[in-house]
Amino acid sequence: MNTQINIESRQRTQAASSSLQVRGLSLRLDGRVVLRDVTLQLPATGITTLIGPSGAGKTSLLRCLNGLLEHWQGEVRIAGKDTRQWPGGWDALRRHVGLLGQKPCVFPLSIRANVVFGIQGFWRRRRAAARVEHYLRQAALWDEVAERLQQPAQRLSIGQQQRLCLARALAVKPRMLLLDEPTASLDPTSKHLIERSIGRLANELPVLWVTHDLEQARRLGGQVVFMCEGRIIEQGASEAFFRRPQRLESREFINWQVCDCGGPS
Amino acid sequence: MHVSALLVGLVLFLLLGFLWFGAWPFLRQDGIASLFASQWYPFEGLFGMAPALLGSLWVVLLALFLALPLALAGAVFNLELMPSRWQGFLRLGMQVLAGIPSVVYGLMGLWLLLPLLESQLELLTGRSLLAAGLLLALMILPTLMVMSEEALHGVRAEQKESAINLGLDWNQRLWRVLLPQAWPGIRSACLLALGRALGETVAVMLVVGSMDRLPQPWYNLLQPAQTLTSRIGREIGEAGMGSLHWSALMASGLLLAMLALLLASLAQLMGREKR
Numbered sequence: 001m002n003t004q005i006n007i008e009s010r011q012r013t014q015a016a017s018s019s020l021q022v023r024g025l026s027l028r029l030d031g032r033v034v035l036r037d038v039t040l041q042l043p044a045t046g047i048t049t050l051i052g053p054s055g056a057g058k059t060s061l062l063r064c065l066n067g068l069l070e071h072w073q074g075e076v077r078i079a080g081k082d083t084r085q086w087p088g089g090w091d092a093l094r095r096h097v098g099l100l101g102q103k104p105c106v107f108p109l110s111i112r113a114n115v116v117f118g119i120q121g122f123w124r125r126r127r128a129a130a131r132v133e134h135y136l137r138q139a140a141l142w143d144e145v146a147e148r149l150q151q152p153a154q155r156l157s158i159g160q161q162q163r164l165c166l167a168r169a170l171a172v173k174p175r176m177l178l179l180d181e182p183t184a185s186l187d188p189t190s191k192h193l194i195e196r197s198i199g200r201l202a203n204e205l206p207v208l209w210v211t212h213d214l215e216q217a218r219r220l221g222g223q224v225v226f227m228c229e230g231r232i233i234e235q236g237a238s239e240a241f242f243r244r245p246q247r248l249e250s251r252e253f254i255n256w257q258v259c260d261c262g263g264p265s
Numbered sequence: 266m267h268v269s270a271l272l273v274g275l276v277l278f279l280l281l282g283f284l285w286f287g288a289w290p291f292l293r294q295d296g297i298a299s300l301f302a303s304q305w306y307p308f309e310g311l312f313g314m315a316p317a318l319l320g321s322l323w324v325v326l327l328a329l330f331l332a333l334p335l336a337l338a339g340a341v342f343n344l345e346l347m348p349s350r351w352q353g354f355l356r357l358g359m360q361v362l363a364g365i366p367s368v369v370y371g372l373m374g375l376w377l378l379l380p381l382l383e384s385q386l387e388l389l390t391g392r393s394l395l396a397a398g399l400l401l402a403l404m405i406l407p408t409l410m411v412m413s414e415e416a417l418h419g420v421r422a423e424q425k426e427s428a429i430n431l432g433l434d435w436n437q438r439l440w441r442v443l444l445p446q447a448w449p450g451i452r453s454a455c456l457l458a459l460g461r462a463l464g465e466t467v468a469v470m471l472v473v474g475s476m477d478r479l480p481q482p483w484y485n486l487l488q489p490a491q492t493l494t495s496r497i498g499r500e501i502g503e504a505g506m507g508s509l510h511w512s513a514l515m516a517s518g519l520l521l522a523m524l525a526l527l528l529a530s531l532a533q534l535m536g537r538e539k540r
């Protein structure tokens with residue numbers, strides 16, 4: 001009895017300290033099952049990489065987490081609160097949870113205006129101009145654009161645009177970051193810079209990072225979650241996962257990047 | 266390509282040349298000064314363009330001012346809030362409305378709008394700049410809406426999604442992403458609509474009152490007035506061909522053509538700068 005209570009209370013404190021809790025998340029799109037019974041926990045800080053073959057449902061999972069997709073079953077708790085009952089609704093939730101997509105998409109405005117774009121309120125945006133440098137530094141872009149903050153953002157290279165998008169997401173002050181292959185189409189330098197700055201941010205925030213680059217997943221350390229066919233197959237510490245994957249599917253995937261999970265059921 | 270460009274140029278040249286030729290006797294006599302003269306008494310040889318010019322400007326601006334918010338609201342509503350299954354209906358309706366001959370709008374204005382204005386505003390006659398502006402607003406609304414919708418539709422989905430991901434709510438996305446990015450398209454729609462309203466004749470003629478008087482005071486829209494088109498439409502039949510009166514009407518036509526040309530080239534220039 002006593003141990004029972006102990007376990008329960010330990011579970012509860014774990015839940016409170018964990019930033020993201022997904023329980024039994026299932027999703028259908030166009031009648032196809034895309035996610036089935038996904039259960040997942042993110043620690044309060046640190047990087048968790050999400051890997052898996054194309055079409056595994058990684059993007060869909062992230063879109064469920066920040067409410068871009070709404071018609072899922074199950075429960076998602078962020079900072080202990082049910083996302084469906086988030087005070088202020090999905091828009092407020094999305095300010096709490098930053099999402100960076102695969103392709104950078106800057107607004108056709110100046111670099112400076114892009115950084116502060118997500119900040120709520122005209123006057124707060126004006127005042128945030130002073131902190132533009134801070135966010136651009138966090139995104140490892142400051143040195144390249146310090147001289148030309150007024151220039152249109154579309155003139156930046158793709159790698160720079162992606163870092164600008166990161167700065168823009170950070171300016172909203174998210175308490176968690178969801179990254180969907182943020183470095184997939186980038187040059188090695190930008191990739192390295194983004195990895196480094198997010199690694200630094202991960203000291204304070206939980207980060208869920210989708211990647212196809214297993215080398216990168218290994219480099220990033222932290223936790224690894226392996227998904228296939230809408231299911232979570234295996235999760236664990238990065239080092240252990242890559243040294244000795246427990247499941248056949250994960251082993252096949254990291255050796256050949258193929259996955260045969262028995263097909264859709 | 267070159268041939269057609271040449272052909273267009275030639276036609277334009279002929280058109281303006283023809284108008285210039287017709288207007289020459291008048292232009293030689295009164296010239297630019299007539300633009301600022303406010304009295305139009307053909308039988309006394311007074312041909313002041315100011316009332317009709319001001320009237321034309323008033324009604325087209327009024328029409329745009331009234332129609333644009335409605336058109337934008339309709340376009341946004343149709344695009345963002347209507348279930349996609351129903352979107353086609355409103356668009357179809359607008360296209361049908363755009364196709365109705367303008368004289369029908371004029372008759373509707375005569376029978377419905379004028380009595381309404383008379384009773385609601387307690388006017389002696391509902392014929393006024395306001396009536397013409399309202400009617401023109403109704404007439405340009407469909408085109409304006411369909412074109413604005415196209416412009417809004419052209420905003421890339423990624424841009425909208427980026428704004429969603431930053432936590433902007435629907436309103437903020439509308440004002441800070443959708444409308445600003447669709448603005449070049451909306452702007453050309455406005456210029457096109459202005460051109461159409463400027464050239465509209467029959468419907469305006471029926472409701473504007475055809476009185477060549479400057480509004481007193483200048484912002485008084487409730488008095489009968491005149492526009493360039495309605496004056497030409499009403500008086501060209503009475504003016505003896507080759508008379509000074511006739512020539513002055515030709516000058517009015519020239520003025521109209523130049524205004525329309527100005528709008529068209531403005532639209533062209535702005536469209537080019539977008540790319």
Ligand SMILES: Nc1ncnc2c1ncn2[C@@H]1O[C@H](COP(=O)(O)OP(=O)(O)OP(=O)(O)O)[C@@H](O)[C@H]1O
Pocket residue numbers: 029030032034052053054055056057058059060061
């Ligand atoms: N809007 C949609 N409608 C229908 N099916 C969809 C939709 N979006 C995604 N899917 C399907 O859901 C499945 C998962 O897609 P998702 O984009 O989440 O995969 P992913 O793991 O991110 O793949 P990748 O690594 O290639 O990005 C795919 O089979 C896809 O075809």
Ligand SMILES: [Mg+2]
Pocket residue numbers: 058059060180
């Ligand atoms: Mg994906």
